[in-house]
Amino acid sequence: MKILVLNAGSSSIKYQVFGMEAQQVLVGGLIDRIGEAGSEMASHQDALARIIRHLQAAGITDIQAIGHRVVHGGEHFKQPALIDAEVIATIRAMIPLAPLHNPANLQGIEVAQRLFPGVPQVAVFDTAFHQTMPPVAFRYALPAELYTEYRVRRYGFHGTSHHYVAQQAAAYLQRDLADLNLITLHLGNGCSAAAIAKGHSVDTSMGMTPLEGLVMGTRCGDIDPALHFYLQRETGLSPNDVETLLNKKSGLKGLCGVGDMREVQTLADTGDTDAQLAEAMFAYRVKKYVGAYIAVLGRVDAVIFTGGIGEHSARIRAQVCANLQVFGIYPDPAKNAPHGTGILEFQQEAATLKLLVIPTNEELEIARSTEQQLLLRRN
Template identity: 85%
Template sequence: MKILVLNAGSSSIKYQVFGMDEQQVLAGGLIDRIGEAGGEMASHHEALEQIIQRLQAAGIAGIDAIGHRVVHGGEHFKQPALIDAAVVDTIRAMIPLAPLHNPANLEGIEVAQRLFPGIPQVAVFDTAFHQTMPPVAFRYALPVELYQQHKVRRYGFHGTSHQYVAQQAAAYLQRDLADLNLITLHLGNGCSAAAIAGGKSIDTSMGMTPLEGLVMGTRCGDIDPALHFYLHRETGLSADDVESLFNKKSGLKGLCGVGDMREVQALADSGDTDAQLAEAMFAYRVKKYVGAYIAVLGRIDAVVFTGGIGEHSARIRAQVCANLQVFGVHPDLDRNTAHTAGILEFQQEAATLKLLVIPTNEELEIARSTARELLRRS
């Protein structure tokens, strides 16, 4: 079976084709700046036509199914969904919850349906994995009618990544996922933590939107909600201005002027005190969530680092793990700096709590989820 995975953004489409027998990438690429001045493609339709041409040139034919990344599925989707008119309508109804993402995801779906008629297509939702959270974790302390009428609650994101590395951790440890308690840390430009008990998400750091939680590249993460009112009153910023400030101009970028952790660390090493603080705040916030989730889980088998920063920054991993010995976190700093193409294990020899670095592969997880959904319906 060949599965094409599409991740359609507002001005880009990332794609990969997987041969599911070996779960190997047969082709992949990115078309960006769609619809922008100077961009190659004027529309998502043209971009997908270009992808088809690229696949044909690579000798890849006979796509059996298409898996689409969709950011927000609300409470409607607890698992991947075979796309039909009702699913499309529901994704459209979720646009108010993810106005920056769902419209682009939906456009990718609708264009793919036109260009690949008759081929089954599956929506895989970033929020679905976290639909196992209990109300004590997903509800906000707000009037109940806001939840009942407007679905104001915590949803969580990066679900495909958290699910993938949890499965990989179980396979690596040769344990049944149902018997494991894990904390997974997806640390990249966007960041989130998840508490996973027996393979199910029971809490996660992102909320109704991806803004809540950890310090990120350009997002502030957890802040006092009253800041919105203060900034509006004292600076005259509109609601749209504040939303842009918190999402695009804050986080690492707001603290020291750059949002890429590699640049932050280079500045910190040169003596830039703002960058030093930004790096320290980033790790400190992650550490707080690790401690909180150990308390939530009660028993913890492994902490898993993934994402661009989680996989490649040994010093962030070391800062996160420092001073957590009381919880059984005992990093081996030499092993932590080792380079490996696969899974890295870096706890001390006698430690029972595993510290793992597992490369994420969200596209492969979307392909797997697509195949499972088609098998379930066959």
């Protein structure tokens, strides 16, 4: 079976075709600057038409299913869903919860339906994996009607990545996922942590939006909610200005001027004190969540690092794991080194709590989920 995976953004489409027998990428790519001045791609339809031409040139004409990444499924979707009119209407209803993402995801779905008539399509939601969180974790301490009427609650994101690396950890450790308690750390431009008990997410650092939680490339993460009022009152910023500030001008970029951890560390190595603080704050916040999730889970079998920073920055991993021996975390500096592809295990020999680096593959997880939905439909 050949499955096309689409990740449609407001001005880009990332795509990969998987041959599911070997679960390998047959062809893939990225089209960006859609709709921008001077771009050949005036619309998502133009971009998807180019993707079709690319697939045809590669000899791929028999796409049997399409999997779409959809950021927000609210409380409606606890698992991937075969796309029909009702699913599309529900995704559209979720736009107020994800105004930057769901409209673009919908565009990708609707264009794909026009250009691939009759091909079954599946929506895979970033939020679905975290729908197993209990109310004690997902509710905010706000008036109850804000939850019952406006669905104000914590949803969590990066669920596809957290689920994928948890499954990979179980396979690597030769354990049933239902027997494992894991802490997964997705650290990239966007960052989130998850506490996974017996294969189910029971807590995660992102909240109603992806702004809550860890320090990120341009997002602030956890802050005092009264800061919004202070900034509007003292600086004259509008609500939209504050939203832009916290989402696009904060995090690492706000602290030291650059949002890419590689650039932050390069500056830190030159003695730049702002960059040194940014790196230290990033690791400190992750460390706090590790400690919190050990308290939530009680027993932890492994801490897993993934995402661009989690997979490639040995020194961030070292800072996060430092001085956590009281929790059974004993990193081995010699093992915690830059490595190629595959899984890295870097705890000391006698340690029982595993420290793992597992490359994430959200596109493959979307392809697997799409295939599973088709099999369920046939049965």
